[in-house]
Amino acid sequence: MLKTNFVQSLYTRSNTHRQYDGYLAFLPEGERQLFPVALASQRIFQTSDFVWIECKENGIDTPGFTTIKVGDYSLWLHLHFIGQGKLKLTESLMMSSGQAHCYYLNEREPELFLDEGKSWFLILGVSGKHLDSLMIDYPRLKELMPDGNQRPESYLGYTPIQSKLYNVLASLRRYEFHSFGTAFQLANWNLRLFQQLFQDLKPNQPAIDHSDTLLYQKAVMYIRRHYDDEDMSVAKIAEAMNVSPRKLSRSFQGKSFTVVGMILEYRLMDARESLIHSDDSLAGIAFALNFACPKHFARAFKKRFGIGPNEFRAQRRKKESFVKRSYPQA
Incomplete structure (x- = not known):
């Protein structure tokens, strides 16, 4: 049996009534003594040769660590689909969305840290007795593996x-789950996974944690596309980024704008262009850009540009009229 409650204490709310929809959804729920918390967020399958662990959680309320008991499994593949985290090996390894990692363990029990927000990952552990055979079948794995018996x-x-x-x-x-046949199905599927991953492995660790920077860049891009949406909010952007609102807000720390400030900045810049290039009323511009009301729009505009929107438009029209009179077209 697996020697630990793998994700015990990570989750603070129960998901036992939510249908599991991960890749291992065909497996039955784990035994309660293995997974006493958030049963519906996890699936596990193990034999003496390999173990599969998948966790898919739509919202981790409280981040934290859990220890992975390696047992007899020494070669590990970690596929991190959604979310941010760290795996503490000899040094901390950053886990980011869309990355696959491979590592070799003896008896050390690494700690897995998951940040708040959405998280989805799948881990395969392979027994050490198969390591030599795997290195024969997959030369790339042998190139990456340290030399020596120990x-x-x-x-x-x-x-x-x-x-x-x-x-x-x-x-x-x-x-479909079969008490006898599933072990053979997954063993065969392991070979497909090895074939895909081992040939593409890069020997170096991914860059040190730039997750906040990448998150900030992705969030700004999302705001740029959707700033005029009626329901644009911190919560909506965080959901689109697969992180918690708190983590999203943290990625904006030290920047020129907060998340809300960035949304407002894009709306005000758009409003400024509309005042210059259109005859739309203030109410129409405010409505199109989802300001609460024209007064709120006017106050925000004056705070940002030091002049009210009516005065700004009047000044621009006056300047354009002067240019046209001074430089008439032939």
Whole structure:
């Protein structure tokens, strides 16, 4: 049996009434003594040769650590689909959305940290007795593996999860659970996973944590596309980014604008262009850009540009009229 409650204490709300929709959804819920918390967010399957663990949680309220008991499994593949986290090996390894990692363990029990918000990952552990055979079948794995009979624990490499791998994963959704046959089905599926991952592994760890910077850049891009949406909010952007509102707000710390301030900035810049290039009324502009009311729009505009929208438009029209009189077209 697996020797630990793998994600015990990570989740603070129960999901036992939500239908599980991960790649291993065909598996029955784990035994209660293995997973006493958030049963519907986890699936596990293990034999003496390998173990599969999948967790898919739509909202972790409180971030935290859990220890992975490695047991007899020494070669590990970690596919992180959604969310942010860290795996503490000899040093902390950043886990970001869309990355696959491979590492080798002896007896060390690494700690997995998951940040708040959405999280979805799938882990495969392979028994050490198969390691030599795997290195014969997959030369790339042998290149990355440390030499010697007493191999040190080590990080072997990572690769972005490509679309072809997602297609392979999607095939799991067609499986049905059979008490006898599932072990053979998944053993065969492991070979497909090895074939996809080992050939693409890069020997170095991904860059040190730039997750907040990447999140900030992605959020700004999203705001740029959707700032005029009626329901634009911190919560909506966070959901689109698969993070918690608090993590999203944290990525904006030290920047010129908060999340709300960035939304307002894009709306005001759009409003400014409308005042220059259109005859739309203030009420029409305020309504189109989802300000609460024309008065709120006028106050925000004056605070940003130091002049009210009516005065701004009048000044622009006066300046344009002067230019036309001074430089008449031939």
